[in-house]
Structures are given as structure tokens and as C-alpha cells.
Amino acid sequence: MLFQASFLVLLSSLASVTLGHSFLEKVWANGMEYKAWDPNAGAEGTPYPGNTPSWFTTNKGGNPLKPNTFNTRDIVCALNSSPGNISAPINAGSTLTVKWWMGGQPFPPTHWGPVVNYIAACNGACSKANPLDLKFLKLDQKGWERTNTSYPAEGYWATNELVDNNGTWPIKIPEGLKAGEYVVRHELIALHVAFEAQGKGPYYTDGAESYPQCVSVKVGGTGTRVITGGVAAAALYKGDEPGMTINIHDSASGGAYPNYEFPGPAVWPLAG
Numbered sequence: 001m002l003f004q005a006s007f008l009v010l011l012s013s014l015a016s017v018t019l020g021h022s023f024l025e026k027v028w029a030n031g032m033e034y035k036a037w038d039p040n041a042g043a044e045g046t047p048y049p050g051n052t053p054s055w056f057t058t059n060k061g062g063n064p065l066k067p068n069t070f071n072t073r074d075i076v077c078a079l080n081s082s083p084g085n086i087s088a089p090i091n092a093g094s095t096l097t098v099k100w101w102m103g104g105q106p107f108p109p110t111h112w113g114p115v116v117n118y119i120a121a122c123n124g125a126c127s128k129a130n131p132l133d134l135k136f137l138k139l140d141q142k143g144w145e146r147t148n149t150s151y152p153a154e155g156y157w158a159t160n161e162l163v164d165n166n167g168t169w170p171i172k173i174p175e176g177l178k179a180g181e182y183v184v185r186h187e188l189i190a191l192h193v194a195f196e197a198q199g200k201g202p203y204y205t206d207g208a209e210s211y212p213q214c215v216s217v218k219v220g221g222t223g224t225r226v227i228t229g230g231v232a233a234a235a236l237y238k239g240d241e242p243g244m245t246i247n248i249h250d251s252a253s254g255g256a257y258p259n260y261e262f263p264g265p266a267v268w269p270l271a272g
């Protein structure tokens with residue numbers, strides 16, 4: 001019991017020193033650099049720019065979404081989101097790169113978890129898209145990577161790789177994707193307090209944290225690969241999945257979680 005109590009104190013102190021969470025600072029596509037949207041600046045009266053493909057959100061502080069929001073509009077593209085004003089031109093088969101940054105760091109290094117990317121067709125201009133109408137396919141996912149002497153119980157996860165890469169993450173746009181406008185939904189999932197949702201059922205008030213960010217892109221060319229099916233973002237997760245309730249502080253694991261089960265749908269077979 002003593003161990004349990006001090007463990008929880010440690011966790012809450014970790015949470016209090018990482019008040020800064022994060023959001024996208026920059027986006028690169030086809031060799032062009034775009035500023036993303038800084039919701040903290042927005043709170044000080046800076047208007048949302050007319051030349052960014054990165055979606056608007058009122059999420060001052062870059063705060064996480066908890067499982068009790070996983071079936072709401074906010075889980076699609078962040079708190080009170082609305083579409084980017086432009087869609088960044090990008091070639092099918094090339095890489096969209098994003099960069100997370102807030103308050104002098106990319107993302108809290110103690111927020112271990114997966115990085116997951118999705119794509120949805122806008123069927124027209126993404127600037128007019130309704131987030132609730134978007135049907136997403138999973139492009140790729142990366143979770144636990146290896147053990148880590150710095151965090152012997154938790155190991156090294158995709159979010160740690162993102163932090164070590166100065167907050168940047170590459171997202172491959174599928175080869176041969178049909179011309180049109182698409183929303184890329186890029187998401188960090190932090191598992192440091194995921195265990196709090198164990199046994200609590202779906203949409204609990206605490207547990208895993210989701211940090212979704214959306215970027216609108218415009219694919220040209222003569223590709224024929226069409227997106228069909230897909231899942232509304234508000235139906236991706238319930239928060240009670242094994243991959244959303246895992247205890248990653250299990251010292252018996254030695255920091256190895258090779259059987260981590262990703263939440264959400266399987267990766268779209270045509271994405272690679």
C-alpha cells in the first residue's frame with residue numbers, strides 16, 4: 001500500500017511539472033514550410049492565419065483529450081476545431097512532416113505512447129469539411145520500440161522518438177493516391193496514466209490521453225488509389241481497450257511491451 005501511495009504521488013508530481021503539453025508548430029509538404037496554429041497566441045488575440053493547412057483549435061496549453069471525449073467532435077481534430085484555410089499541395093508517395101513544439105519542448109518525455117496517423121477524403125474542399133463527416137483510414141502506427149535505461153519500467157516509445165527528433169514526425173502519403181483534398185489526422189497517445197481507466201468501462205474521465213492534430217493536404221497527379229470505408233474519429237476509441245488501459249509502469253516487464261495492442265482499426269493495407 002505504501003508503494004502504491006508513493007507511486008501515485010510520483011505520478012502527480014510528474015503531471016505538475018509537465019503543465020506544458022503541446023501542439024503543432026510547423027508543417028512541411030512538397031518542400032514548403034507552413035506555420036501551424038498556436039492556440040496560446042490565439043488566446044492573446046492573434047488571429048488564425050489564412051495561409052496554414054493546420055487546423056484551428058481553441059486548445060490553449062495543448063492539453064490532452066481524456067477518454068470521456070473519445071466519442072465527441074473534439075477527438076476528430078482537437079478541441080473546438082475547424083478546418084485549415086488552405087490545403088497544402090503534396091505529391092502522392094511523398095512525406096508530410098509535422099513538428100510539435102510548446103513552451104521550449106516538443107512534448108513531455110514522460111508521456112510514453114504510440115504515434116498514429118489517419119487520412120480521410122474531404123470529397124471537395126477540406127476548408128469546408130465537417131469534422132463529424134470525415135471517415136478515417138489508418139495510415140500507420142508506431143508504439144513501443146525498445147527498452148530504455150533512463151526509464152527501466154516504461155521503456156522507449158514512439159513519443160520518445162518524436163521528442164528525440166526535436167518534435168518532428170514524418171507521415172507518408174500513400175503512393176498512387178487519387179487526386180483530391182484530404183485531412184491527415186496525426187495523433188499522439190500518452191499512456192503514463194492509462195492504468196487509471198482499468199476496470200472503469202468506456203469513456204471514463206481519466207486514463208490515456210489523446211492529442212490529435214489535423215492538416216489539410218491536396219494531392220495532384222494521376223493516381224487511382226481511392227479511399228473507401230473508414231471510421232468516424234468519434235468511433236475510433238472507447239478508452240477501455242487494452243492499448244488504452246495498459247499499465248506501462250510494470251517494473252516486472254523490464255520496460256519491454258512487445259505485445260502492445262494498438263487501439264483503433266487495423267492499418268489500411270493500401271497505405272504502404
Ligand SMILES: [Cu+2]
Pocket residue numbers: 018021064111190209
Ligand atoms: Cu499530460
